[in-house]
Amino acid sequence: MNLRILAATTGRILRQLRHDRRTIALLVVVPAVLLTLVYFMYADQPTPPGQPTTFDRVALVMLGIFPFVIMFLVTSIAMLRERTSGTLERLLTTPLGKLDLLFGYGIAFGLAAAVQAAVAAGVAYWIFGLETAGSIGLVIGIAVVDAVLGVALGLLCSAFARTEFQAVQFLPVVVVPQLLLCGLFVARDQMAGWLQALSDAFPLSYAIEALQEVGAHAEPTGRMWRDVAVVLGAVVLALVLAAATLRRRSG
């Protein structure tokens, strides 16, 4: 890794994003629109006394899921474009290290996710009155970690896709099972044992649990930090595996 090359690569990816105004608009606006939908879906639902409202419960989880899903998709396509345009092969003939490229994507899309998460969280808290025991800053921070998880898994999966068709198929394969089992639909401790085991193996489960910890506790808990550490560990693992699948030589 080389800091100068890493910074140049991060800047290049952000510059590409900047030229694509429509993508920026979609990144920023879509989560807010979807939160609005969720707000009105649950507006008339009764809330059991002493419990968070359904909107509070769902919106908090959504704030972690949006960046994960969106950044997974964006990264898979961006990396595939590097492959099909020949820029990837060219980059690998330059002094750039594989990790410079992978971390460049992680940092650039992590920054984009920070903007996205800030807007989405702002809408959830100040327009729809989302209430959490913990701070909004922690929620945004965890959302960015979720985004970076999406980027890392996207980079890894793009190594196994030769075409755009294949790349988007990884969404149902890699992302949807994690969504189903992360505790949003059925609490994790109420699932069958084997489903719980699967859920325990998915990094997104820890990301969502970390958000729920912020929702329930005023101060960051040990469990929350452990969850964040697990997600970051998964990020590093995915990036190292992605680097291992990037071959400078091909047939």
Next chain:
Amino acid sequence: MDDAIAVRDLVVDRGGRRVLDGISCRVPRGAVTGLLGPSGSGKTTFMRAVVGVQVVGGGAITVLGQPAGTPALRHRVGYLTQAPSVYADLTVRENARYFAALYGRGRVEADRAVRDVGLADAAGQLVATLSGGQRSRASLACALVGEPELVILDEPTVGQDPVLRADLWARFHAMAAAGTTLLVSSHVMDEAARCDRLLLIRQGRLIADDSPAAIRTAAGVDDLDEAFLRLIRAGESDQTTTTATAGQEQS
């Protein structure tokens, strides 16, 4: 040690087909060497092998005194792929500056490289909006921006107008005069005469490795096109003889 590239018995198989079949040759430093041959003759595969991005079946390639693909060589070798591999969603200047940064060069070098390929007027334009010829010149600027000792250019002049083509060849010779080694592929024979040395490959075999003048003398004609035709015919009758002998040996 005066050779920039030394290739011995290079064999490459791609997709179950032998693309390069025992090529041995040398490319002298500080000269423009042309790699000529029809489409599908193995020119690109040869260049990829020299750059170190091609899985090689056998033989040895030494580039600037080190085995091809050695990490240190990535600072010293510039590679232009046949299809322009630049970022379509960045401007020409942004592309050049990014590749400059990878080689530890700055904005001055980047702007000079853009000027040198005649794109100064289009520097602020997105690559996606350029014509095919401009796009491949943008790609060329990115290959030259690191001021490498050895430049591998895969069909750099395709689709350029005659005046620009003459400018580019003048530029290549100026670089060679300053000590840079250039290996330039082309399938246009009239470009062969512009090279200091020529490598002619056909169907994965090296047919000629000499200066244009020596090739003309050897074939006994002034026209290089005709000279190559004669060399190919002579090569084919040799091959028929060897195949016949090999057949006899087997039976």
